[in-house]
Amino acid sequence: MVHAERFWAELRTVHETAGRPSVRWLLQNLDSGNATVPKSSALASWLAGETAPAQENTQFFMVLAMHLQKEAVQRSDGEYLAHSKERWSELLIRAQLERRKKQGGRPPLKTRVSKPSAGPVLLPPSPDGFTGRTAELHDVLASLEPDASQTYNGQADSTVVASSVAGMGGIGKTALVLMAAHQARDKGWFPGGILFADLRGYNPGASLDAGAVADRFLRALKVKAKDVPSVSEDKCAAWQQELAKLAAQGRPLLAVLDNVRDPGQIEALLPRSPHRVLITSRQKLSTLPARRIDLAPLRSADAVTLLEQALWAGGTGDARTADEPQSARRLADLCGYLPLALRIIAALLRDQPHRTLHDHADDLAEARTRLDGMAYSGNDREGRPLEVRASFELSYRHLTDTQALTFRLLSVVAGPDISTTAARELLDRPDARRVLDDLARACLLDSREAERWAMHDLIHVFASELGHTHAALDQRKDAIQRLHHHYCTMTAAADTHVDTMPGPGDSRFADRNAALAWLDVEHANLIETAVSATALDRSDTATTLAFSLTRYLTHRRSFDDLIRMFTTALTILMENSELHRVGAALGNLGNALREVRRFEDAITAHTQALTIFRQVHDRHNEGGTLTNLGSALLEVRRFEDAITAHTQAVDIATELGDRHREGSARNSLGSALLEVRRFEDAITAHTQAAEIATELGDRRREGSARINLGIALRKVGRFEEAVAAYTQAAEIAAELGNRHSEGLALTNLCNALREVRKFEEAVTAASQAVDIFREVGDQHGEGQALINLGTSLNQVSKFEEALNTLSQAVDIHRRLAADSQVSHDSGLARALLLLAWAGLNVKGGRALPGARTAAQEAADRYTRLATGRPDQFTELLRTALEVLVTTLERLGRIKEAEQIIRQLEDMEPQRQ
Numbered sequence: 001m002v003h004a005e006r007f008w009a010e011l012r013t014v015h016e017t018a019g020r021p022s023v024r025w026l027l028q029n030l031d032s033g034n035a036t037v038p039k040s041s042a043l044a045s046w047l048a049g050e051t052a053p054a055q056e057n058t059q060f061f062m063v064l065a066m067h068l069q070k071e072a073v074q075r076s077d078g079e080y081l082a083h084s085k086e087r088w089s090e091l092l093i094r095a096q097l098e099r100r101k102k103q104g105g106r107p108p109l110k111t112r113v114s115k116p117s118a119g120p121v122l123l124p125p126s127p128d129g130f131t132g133r134t135a136e137l138h139d140v141l142a143s144l145e146p147d148a149s150q151t152y153n154g155q156a157d158s159t160v161v162a163s164s165v166a167g168m169g170g171i172g173k174t175a176l177v178l179m180a181a182h183q184a185r186d187k188g189w190f191p192g193g194i195l196f197a198d199l200r201g202y203n204p205g206a207s208l209d210a211g212a213v214a215d216r217f218l219r220a221l222k223v224k225a226k227d228v229p230s231v232s233e234d235k236c237a238a239w240q241q242e243l244a245k246l247a248a249q250g251r252p253l254l255a256v257l258d259n260v261r262d263p264g265q266i267e268a269l270l271p272r273s274p275h276r277v278l279i280t281s282r283q284k285l286s287t288l289p290a291r292r293i294d295l296a297p298l299r300s301a302d303a304v305t306l307l308e309q310a311l312w313a314g315g316t317g318d319a320r321t322a323d324e325p326q327s328a329r330r331l332a333d334l335c336g337y338l339p340l341a342l343r344i345i346a347a348l349l350r351d352q353p354h355r356t357l358h359d360h361a362d363d364l365a366e367a368r369t370r371l372d373g374m375a376y377s378g379n380d381r382e383g384r385p386l387e388v389r390a391s392f393e394l395s396y397r398h399l400t401d402t403q404a405l406t407f408r409l410l411s412v413v414a415g416p417d418i419s420t421t422a423a424r425e426l427l428d429r430p431d432a433r434r435v436l437d438d439l440a441r442a443c444l445l446d447s448r449e450a451e452r453w454a455m456h457d458l459i460h461v462f463a464s465e466l467g468h469t470h471a472a473l474d475q476r477k478d479a480i481q482r483l484h485h486h487y488c489t490m491t492a493a494a495d496t497h498v499d500t501m502p503g504p505g506d507s508r509f510a511d512r513n514a515a516l517a518w519l520d521v522e523h524a525n526l527i528e529t530a531v532s533a534t535a536l537d538r539s540d541t542a543t544t545l546a547f548s549l550t551r552y553l554t555h556r557r558s559f560d561d562l563i564r565m566f567t568t569a570l571t572i573l574m575e576n577s578e579l580h581r582v583g584a585a586l587g588n589l590g591n592a593l594r595e596v597r598r599f600e601d602a603i604t605a606h607t608q609a610l611t612i613f614r615q616v617h618d619r620h621n622e623g624g625t626l627t628n629l630g631s632a633l634l635e636v637r638r639f640e641d642a643i644t645a646h647t648q649a650v651d652i653a654t655e656l657g658d659r660h661r662e663g664s665a666r667n668s669l670g671s672a673l674l675e676v677r678r679f680e681d682a683i684t685a686h687t688q689a690a691e692i693a694t695e696l697g698d699r700r701r702e703g704s705a706r707i708n709l710g711i712a713l714r715k716v717g718r719f720e721e722a723v724a725a726y727t728q729a730a731e732i733a734a735e736l737g738n739r740h741s742e743g744l745a746l747t748n749l750c751n752a753l754r755e756v757r758k759f760e761e762a763v764t765a766a767s768q769a770v771d772i773f774r775e776v777g778d779q780h781g782e783g784q785a786l787i788n789l790g791t792s793l794n795q796v797s798k799f800e801e802a803l804n805t806l807s808q809a810v811d812i813h814r815r816l817a818a819d820s821q822v823s824h825d826s827g828l829a830r831a832l833l834l835l836a837w838a839g840l841n842v843k844g845g846r847a848l849p850g851a852r853t854a855a856q857e858a859a860d861r862y863t864r865l866a867t868g869r870p871d872q873f874t875e876l877l878r879t880a881l882e883v884l885v886t887t888l889e890r891l892g893r894i895k896e897a898e899q900i901i902r903q904l905e906d907m908e909p910q911r912q
Helices: 002-017 023-029 040-047 055-075 085-103 134-144 173-186 210-220 232-248 300-312 325-334 339-350 357-364 388-396 401-412 420-427 432-441 457-469 476-498 512-532 539-548 550-555 559-575 579-595 599-615 619-635 639-656 659-675 679-696 699-715 719-736 739-755 759-776 779-795 799-817 822-841 849-868 870-890 894-911
Strands: 159-164 193-198 253-260 276-281 291-295 375-379 385-387
Touching: 002 040, 002 055, 002 085, 023 040, 040 055, 055 085, 134 173, 134 276, 134 291, 173 193, 173 253, 173 276, 193 210, 210 232, 300 325, 300 339, 325 339, 325 357, 339 357, 339 375, 339 385, 339 388, 375 388, 385 388, 388 457, 401 420, 401 432, 401 457, 401 476, 420 432, 420 476, 476 512, 476 539, 476 550, 512 539, 512 550, 512 559, 539 550, 539 559, 539 579, 550 559, 550 579, 559 579, 579 599, 579 619, 599 619, 619 639, 619 659, 639 659, 659 679, 659 699, 679 699, 699 719, 699 739, 719 739, 739 759, 739 779, 759 779, 779 799, 779 822, 799 822, 822 849, 822 870, 849 870, 870 894
Parallel strands: 159 276, 159 291, 193 253, 253 276
Antiparallel strands: 375 385
């Protein structure tokens, strides 16, 4: 009972991964609509692998499966591999049929279908394991349905062109039209017949012309041999006459024309309504009066399902995709979600039943040899080779010399796509767009976005193979140099606008917004170009782009990209002994490391940079590095060392008359002074920093100084002034489009507004901060903003909302605390404490049971924190214990509360 066992195995897996919800809970909580709900005993037997759902319970089962899948995906953080509805339906139907056959008795009733077609049906078998393509199949069938309205430019139309977005071979065009044709046959839509012809448009041998296809179709329609004309044009005319006869009889016919190269090959064959025709091609055939359906690669989940079904073919019981879900997804990704590649990999794996998917994926990881691993000896049932490279070669063979050269050179693109402008530079052709259009029509490029062009991953590998083979002939190195020069010069021009200092930017961009828009679009291309440049003997590109992109990537908070680029750049610069640039690269790397909270690594990088600048007697950069080093030292609570570094930085900047660096150093010094409670000195430093930034017109640094000034003002109870400082900072950040700084300003503004009892405004500020941090992907900032929002909601008596908000804050800080970082652990303790407090308020005088758990965990965490830093956390521990006492008393747990009270009494001597 292979199918039933497979069904139960899948159901058992999803049920366990979803947390094994009980039968009672499922029956009470599932929204099953109008579905027939089974008895609890029946549902229990499904989950126990004893019976399969009866036919009348199919709808309920689908609701159950979708619910369990959703829970399983959430609980496993995406590790559980979800199936489509179609896949669950298939598993259920096969299990039901297998069980009925095993049990004997009357066979299941067959669904009544329309009368079999009276006309000939010449179709290859329905494709095995057809997966996904639900929307595309629906569109094809909608166009075939006899009552479907078919219009094209206001004229009658009965043509559908099925092709891939990229136009590549192996994407499943034939499978789609065959599935549609078989379903149309089952529905009885074409009593005149269904005829299929492979026109071999891309085969190495001769292709079929319209006359040859017409001859074959006429004979299929029982036209006598003596009545079939001998001339091609006459055959096509006779075919149209037969179609007219069938139309007059009310017997529409479907023609399936597979593997068409160009419109001229089939124009004489196209029927008029009520007949229909399905066409597949590696060209888009835009000149045909046809409704086009472009096929993209499969979705990830469908690709894995196809791999699974191919491994299961013949009832082998191969469970490797279920046993190794991550490796299955990785294999699908390496195959580019291309059906042909997936079937080949499945065939290879079927020959090696003990080989793991992980090992096979490792073999395919190297791009240069990936296509070698996507070949299987023999042909498919249509006689085509089971080899991805051979499939692509059929398309490549039909390119002109110019198109082939362009195709090969495009493989030098390291990023996900290329713009038309960059392609002109790469190809050194003013008419590059025309050739790109040609390749898109030939299904070797994808032009989904205006003026941007992309290759499927496997086609890129194929083009790269050809490019290296023809490198000398194509002058490939010169092409790479042109593309890299374009990226470097444009990035440098855009960088002149990213800086917020006053002054004109490069004329290549109209303004800062235009420069940022270009950088946003080219972001991934520029990063990949930089990190791959060394392998292309273009180390200058790697270093130039790293320095030119620093301000932009900092503005967009893409610190992981900065770390990647400067790690590469440092290797190059050290080899060349360029000390000044090594120091600058270490400084930029250190700043990025600090932003991703790798503080010790940041201190190391800045210390090395400082050594270099002192060695070469560069006082200017020595001062800037001291500022950066001080900021990193501050993060690890080395406050006096930080103050020393910042003070030295201020002295050097003052000595050199560098007002820009003096302002930065004073702002950083103020933050360090704040930590040692020198509040008035901190206020002075931040005020001076803000004044210098205003004097220089440096809006970004002015905003930063005003945020820090607000923090210092709050410490001395000057709350109204703090509100003004934060408000100015938020306005500056919004003006500059610096969303992260805006979120920081709003978070702090919320705190200040609560101090002046403007609670509703505080709620608004915190809500905006939460949205911003979610937008930029800063979980640390989001967690802090949620705490502020929850606190503010408590103060306006919105206890239910506060409880929900603080629960989110706890979840975020719990994930962050897994890094064992003190700042995150204290954030979690604070979130738990506030959650417990909200639990006391939400029921008006009573406590939610969860409040005790939250208060206890908060107290436990503050106990550990206070052990290491009693000056900072002892009072917070006391507060947590007091909240725990109140919670226990309201829950009637008096003895436990008395124990905590004694613990608080023992702490009193410490307070004195």
